[in-house]
Amino acid sequence: METIHTADAVRITWDSDAVKNGAVVVGRDRIGAVGKLDDVREAFPKARVRSWPGTLGPARVHEGPLPDAPSPRERVHAVLKLGAVAVLEEYVDSAELRAAAERNDVVVLPRTRRTALVPTGRADLAVFDEAGECVATVCAGRLVHRRR
Structure with missing residues (x-):
């Protein structure tokens, strides 16, 4: 629907x-x-x-480090709360954080892009x-x- x-x-x-x-x-x-x-x-x-x-x-591209939070899932959610659905790969610095981004359909980009x-x-x-x-x-x- x-x-x-x-x-x-x-x-x-x-x-x-x-x-x-x-x-x-x-x-x-x-x-x-x-x-x-x-x-x-x-x-x-x-x-x-x-x-x-x-x-x-x-939605925006989050261009800096992901906000601090107790878990990778919460760090990704903090980005979503800012109106961003994409992050830069240089700030996705662990397998756990990359997996949390993937589970939430957050795009990991090599560089910023126009939306x-x-x-x-x-x-x-x-x-x-x-x-x-x-x-x-x-x-x-x-x-x-x-x-x-």
Whole structure:
């Protein structure tokens, strides 16, 4: 089943113009469409809708050391809570940490890359409030973090 994620504004890339009342359709681990909420709902009438406060855009690449935490799993989760679903391999310095990233579908990259919301691309999304705090993170189509 598809899920439509909608927010006050949607950005295809973080430096692109915002689409007011935008939406992103997620089916399994892929993006089905990006556009205005009314258009997306018309194209995907059976999809459930999740509304988020703030601005929705592509999930980020965490470019520094992973936050300290008691276990590799918690270190990876700390990155997800920041709105990132990819980390740089230079900071994944143990087999346990690499395994925790893999189990959570967090991508390990040789270097940073530009992120974007692209139809048929992997469904990696993040929502941030006006203060820049992460409200929700979707990693490979799964909601892995939401602020309560």
